[in-house]
Amino acid sequence: MVSSQIESRIRASNTLQFSTLVCFLAVSVVSSTAHAHGTVGKRFFPTTFAIEDPFVSDEFSLLFGFIEEPAEGGEPAVNESELEIEFSKRITDRFAISFGGALVHLDPDGTSSNTGFRNIEFGIRQQVLTLPDWESVATLQLGFELGDSGNRDVEAESFSIISPGLFYGIGAGRLPESVSILRPFALSGFVNADIPTEKRSAGEKTSVSVSWGFALQYSFEYLQTNVMDFGIPSPLDRFVAIVEFDLQDCVRRCGGAGTSGSVNPGLIWLGDSFELGLSARIPINDASGDDPGVFALLHFFVDDIFPNSLGRPIFHSEPTR
Amino acid sequence: MNSTAKRGLQMLFVVHALLCAATAFAHARLESQDPRAGGTLTEPPHVVRLHFSDALKAEGSHLWIENSSGDRVAEADALPTDGILEMVCTFPMKMRSGRFHVYWRAASTDGHYTQGDYWFTIQSADGR
Numbered sequence: 001m002v003s004s005q006i007e008s009r010i011r012a013s014n015t016l017q018f019s020t021l022v023c024f025l026a027v028s029v030v031s032s033t034a035h036a037h038g039t040v041g042k043r044f045f046p047t048t049f050a051i052e053d054p055f056v057s058d059e060f061s062l063l064f065g066f067i068e069e070p071a072e073g074g075e076p077a078v079n080e081s082e083l084e085i086e087f088s089k090r091i092t093d094r095f096a097i098s099f100g101g102a103l104v105h106l107d108p109d110g111t112s113s114n115t116g117f118r119n120i121e122f123g124i125r126q127q128v129l130t131l132p133d134w135e136s137v138a139t140l141q142l143g144f145e146l147g148d149s150g151n152r153d154v155e156a157e158s159f160s161i162i163s164p165g166l167f168y169g170i171g172a173g174r175l176p177e178s179v180s181i182l183r184p185f186a187l188s189g190f191v192n193a194d195i196p197t198e199k200r201s202a203g204e205k206t207s208v209s210v211s212w213g214f215a216l217q218y219s220f221e222y223l224q225t226n227v228m229d230f231g232i233p234s235p236l237d238r239f240v241a242i243v244e245f246d247l248q249d250c251v252r253r254c255g256g257a258g259t260s261g262s263v264n265p266g267l268i269w270l271g272d273s274f275e276l277g278l279s280a281r282i283p284i285n286d287a288s289g290d291d292p293g294v295f296a297l298l299h300f301f302v303d304d305i306f307p308n309s310l311g312r313p314i315f316h317s318e319p320t321r
Numbered sequence: 322m323n324s325t326a327k328r329g330l331q332m333l334f335v336v337h338a339l340l341c342a343a344t345a346f347a348h349a350r351l352e353s354q355d356p357r358a359g360g361t362l363t364e365p366p367h368v369v370r371l372h373f374s375d376a377l378k379a380e381g382s383h384l385w386i387e388n389s390s391g392d393r394v395a396e397a398d399a400l401p402t403d404g405i406l407e408m409v410c411t412f413p414m415k416m417r418s419g420r421f422h423v424y425w426r427a428a429s430t431d432g433h434y435t436q437g438d439y440w441f442t443i444q445s446a447d448g449r
Contacts (some may be wrong), residue, residue: 042437180359225351226437228359234352272350272374304348307431 037301041132042226043171045188046268048215049279049295050246054137054169054188056096056127058302058311061086067262067281067293076109077290082118090303090313094127104154116151119160135171135186140164147197159201165192165211173226184222189214199253208252213261215244221270240268244279260288264295273304348433349373351425358439365417365443369395369410373427376404381428384408389420403430418445 037057038045047053047061063084071077086100100121107113122144129138143163150156169188190213196206218241224232247261266279277297283289303311353372356362369386379400386395397410408425421443426436 039433039435042435221350225354225358226439229354229357231357272348304431304433307433 037303040130040137040169040171041135041173043135043169043173043186043222044219044270045137045169045171045186046217046240046242046270046275046277047297047299048188048217048242048244048268049264049266049277049281049297050244050262051188051190051213051215052141052165052167054139054167054190055130056090056094056125056139057088058090058096058306058313059086059088060300060302061088061100062298064296065281065293067283067289068291070286070288070290071109072287076111078109079107081105081107088125089310092315093313094130096125098123098125101150106154114151114153116154117156118154119145119147119150119156121145123163129168133174135173136169138166138168140166141192143192157196157201157206159196159198159206162195162197163192164195165190171222173222180227181223183227184219186217186219187214188217205253205255207250207254207257209248209250211246211248213244213246215242217242217268235269238270240270242266242268242277242279247284258287260285262288262293266295268297273301275299275301348431349375349377349427349429349435351427351435351437354423354439356441359441361442361444363444365414366412367414369412369423371408371423371425371427373406373408373429375429375431376406377408378403378428378430378432379405381434382408382426384410384423384425386410386412387422387424388416389422391422394421416443418443 069078084102088098090096102118105115125141127139145161147160167190172185192211244264250257264279268277279295281293355370384397424438
């Protein structure tokens with residue numbers, strides 16, 4: 001008994017030492033070349049709250065969201081807290097895979113609360129357009145939510161969902177000199193279909209929906225370095241002001257469901273290897289919620305932290321730009 | 322030292338290593354520039370100087386200046402070595418007035434590239 005405990009401790013200690021060694025090897029590899037995340041020409045597109053990146057990258061993201069879902073069809077209103085985790089890895093310079101999940105806490109009015117995981121999500125992404133001079137980028141994505149991989153208590157569906165989508169970003173850097181103060185603006189957006197693999201589940205029809213939206217952003221760093229240096233001191237010069245419009249429309253087997261979504265005004269702060277964000281989450285109509293919620297984002301640029309190991313495409317072929 | 326304390330110390334070591342890595346490998350951001358973006362000067366500057374947040378690689382880092390017609394009027398010498406935080410370009414003193422466009426591209430030692438450009442104006446004392 002004692003000997004097995006000792007063995008177990010030694011094993012645990014060896015595992016930790018091994019991970020320490022791996023970690024140090026990862027950060028100690030000699031530097032070479034790799035692409036920076038989210039940079040197209042002189043434009044940097046930050047990761048935003050509800051709208052996926054329009055580019056491929058190596059990144060690790062934590063997004064906390066809170067909103068009060070309204071009462072619907074005899075069901076009580078629910079306070080919903082969610083922590084989404086997503087990891088994305090580039091296979092080539094323009095192709096990436098991702099996987100993610102979410103831990104959810106549902107607190108309905110008048111009944112007991114539930115905590116559990118939503119279904120696991122996978123995705124493949126291909127960056128199909130990159131125009132540095134136009135600060136423009138576009139990416140195609142095929143997402144897959146694995147049915148029955150989460151907890152039913154938090155409304156994880158029993159069926160899978162396939163989600164093809166297009167994500168884009170464009171900067172305003174080519175606006176004429178007379179309106180140069182507007183050049184720090186950029187627009188990113190997406191359109192995405194959510195198609196269930198089954199037409200019915202638990203006796204009810206499963207709906208097909210389209211998600212779409214855009215984010216209007218203004219970068220103070222871009223303003224300072226590329227347009228007009230107003231002397232904004234650090235770290236205030238690293239803020240990006242943003243307003244997201246995140247919408248969903250049911251298109252087939254809707255059962256009365258219409259458009260829902262939120263407007264998310266917030267601020268993002270860009271560090272050297274991570275970003276922080278905070279935004280309000282304002283429902284656009286009664287079907288989307290009663291009161292404003294919140295998003296909080298902590299996002300790591302894995303390609304900056306481990307540029308020559310974990311943060312580098314597995315098959316790196318393109319010359320650096 | 323008991324095993325819990327030892328594990329705690331090791332975890333701290335790992336977190337420290339990650340944070341160090343995060344600092345060490347960030348790509349080069351432009352932190353300050355002289356002359357400033359959009360600025361107006363009454364005298365030509367001796368040099369155009371860009372200061373970056375991270376060490377630069379000599380290969381792949383460039384700085385040059387064009388006049389309002391798009392002609393290149395000055396170009397920085399290649400960086401003498403890796404690891405420097407600044408790019409400096411001598412400005413031609415004969416250029417007494419006009420608008421000038423500064424272009425830069427910075428290769429940081431982690432291999433990432435950043436780039437940008439901006440204008441500044443020299444307005445001579447007689448207002449030209």
